[in-house]
Amino acid sequence: MLKKRIIPKFLFQFQNINEHLLPTFVISRNFSKLKTIGSIIPQAKIYEAQLADELMILNIADVTCSADIKFLSFLKKFSEQIFMPLTVGGGVKSLECYEKLLNNGADKVFINSEAISNPNLIKLASEKFGSQCVVVGIDFKKLENDRLVVFSKGGKTNTKLNLFEWIKKCEDLGAGEIVVTDIERDGTNSGLNIEVAKKISDFLNIPLIFAGGCGLASHFVDGFKNGNVDAISAANFFSKRDQNIFELRAQLLNSGINLRQV
């Protein structure tokens, strides 16, 4: 039986420290108020040792990733040291980006804003590289009259797309997995939006990674049991809440959630 997945997420940023560019990660609240947490490779090794199921790295620099040589060489170095499934994104705008990320160590490629302006890229990428490596990120907010609307460009641009319609379209175009994040819950520790998670899992035929709001282990339990999601991604929970994956796994297993065995 396929197991539920716990996926720590890194928002990637180079920081200039004493004239050296160091690969670090930051956390956010409501997609803003960025705060540096630490160095990414040592933290990834800890997550690996503590049995995280996958890792996600999203480069928040405003560049097309195929042109970001420094990031690509970081990624290569990263994947030579961390032996676990890796989804990478940020600035993915073309098939060339897919190729560059895959060749430098990504197993799956995450695309968000560009998919909205150029949905055909999902189709082309899944035909060339296979659906299993096409991960579409979708960020939403609840607007007036309970309308759930997709936002792009790191939560800044209202695309006016209906959340459920856009998810369905991504699936139809050949996406292999989607990552749905509730912008208003991001970094708030207030719990996942179970109602939305459940609605999506009810119609979706591809795996659903859900994110935004995990502050307690019970929020993960709730997401898996009541939201029926396949995987949960979190960043603040592992960085700020004095919570590690070992403890989280123990609490999930005690609640009857099926996790991988080593």
Place this chain on the structure above:
Amino acid sequence: MTNQKIKIIDTGLGNISSISKCIQFLNFEYEIVNNPSLIEEDCKIIFPGVGSFSHAMKVLNSKGWTQSLQYQVLEKKKMFLGICLGMQLIATNGYENNIKCKGLNFINSEVVSLKKLGCKLKVPHTGWNGINIKNKNQIFNDISHVSDFYFNHSYAFIPGDKDLILSTTIHEIEFASIINFKNIYGMQFHPEKSSEAGKRLLKNFLSL
């Protein structure tokens, strides 16, 4: 035989740095080869792969890999391990995107979508899942039967001869997760991404 060189085939499709570094971690020497002439000397061949069946076959055909691999594996009997799409490509035919496409044909078999096989669960089959060992083999040395492995695929490998199946995995339907025919091995999951148990499987293959 364990001092044989390990050659990892690089067709330019997908991630080969993880598998190569994993082999290095296991203390085996390897070489990444991007030209079919480089697998002529004595060696073990590892064929990782992501991508779509038809696109990968196009690349293999156009760069001379198809004939070279068929000769080295089927005639010269070199030890061969196909991983994920690399396992699927050794089939007779694939049916990705509903288009029939000829594979390397090392083993009489077909690659069919999980959905076509009747799977109503989510596809791609992405994440950690167990294996049920069906036939004894040296590659299972020191492998605990409860270990999970990392899968990420939408298609399954169906051999004509079911005795070639070393292990199966269940995602509503049961499919082959490890196969073996003489010198040829295939793993549907990613051993290089599957923690300690994955590394052990890989080490067992490298030590054959």
